Amino acid sequence: MFNLEMGTEGLRQNQENFKSDSETEETEETEETKKEEEKEEYNKFIEKIEKAEKENKAEQDDLMQRLSKKEVSAFQKTKEKIKKGCKIGIVGTMIVTSLLAAGCGAEKSQEIDHWSQVNIEEARETVPGEVIKGWVDYGLRSIGGWKEDGEDSLVMIGSGRHYYRITQENLEKFKHKIGDEISQFLYYSTVEISRDKNVTGKLLDARIKTFFAKYVENAMENDMNTVAHGFFEKASSNEWQQLEDYIYFGVEQSGINGEEDEVKQSPDLSNLDPTLK
């Protein structure tokens, strides 16, 4: 009986061991299959990228044939810099579009009425109506914040080495201040440039973009891989990303439905990263 029990126990143990070995093998096999699938997926994506790179290369060759030797050489030497310039354009535009959609500067001086109305209308066309309201808040947050040291000053050009935090308490004040700031900028630009509204409209459009592009430049120069990382993502990540999706990548409405509410309501700012000071 004793022996039999031992035998049964031994058999059970063997079965357990066998089962365990077989489970390990199965897990290993599953992991291997998963890795294979991942590799296949990855290769598929890389193929697409290589195809796009080839197309770019063909376009570049085509362009180079139309340029002089000197121009080709200048292009080759500064290609990365040109791309960086384009990047400033893309990110800067996101900020400006959000501000325009928020109506910044629109209710101030008559002198800038032409500029602001035209551009706000244009900006609004690119934004789905239901998110406009949310943009008023996060568009403003996107460009910076309020100094915590008690000084009533805004984040300005040239202060890119400092980081700021917006809180629920100072948000309204901040909105008001930034609105004034933009209006003033537009007003003085109008005076400086011309009274001709057609010319002024065009020039101001370019100048206001430059104004905000400087934020972008500061962030890039301060060793931040992305501007969003420095100024925006930490402060209001969901909203910022939503903005990017809408403007640049046309993510289908259905893909982001779940997050729409986050855009419409003010985000919880209580968990802001303390490094944003």
Place this chain on the structure above:
Amino acid sequence: MIINKKIFSALGIKDLPLEKQEEIVKKLEDIILEKLSLKAIKKLSIENKKNFFELLESAKPIVIYNFLSENILGFEKLAQQTAQEVVADFKK
């Protein structure tokens, strides 16, 4: 990055390991910027093209951006379209 992490799933790459996702997105971003650079240069008038190549060597990226923005009508729209095109091609 001009492509954010949320779009990873829309691109169909969310099942890949994170470092692979980031690698792909970085490459995509590079493609977008390269394509935009080429398109922008093509859009410049003969005279502006000449000026553009003259300022390139000494100019900072912000100056390059300003030049393109001031001399190409709808540069920002072009940027948007380019990004969308590249992403759409990738999603096919």
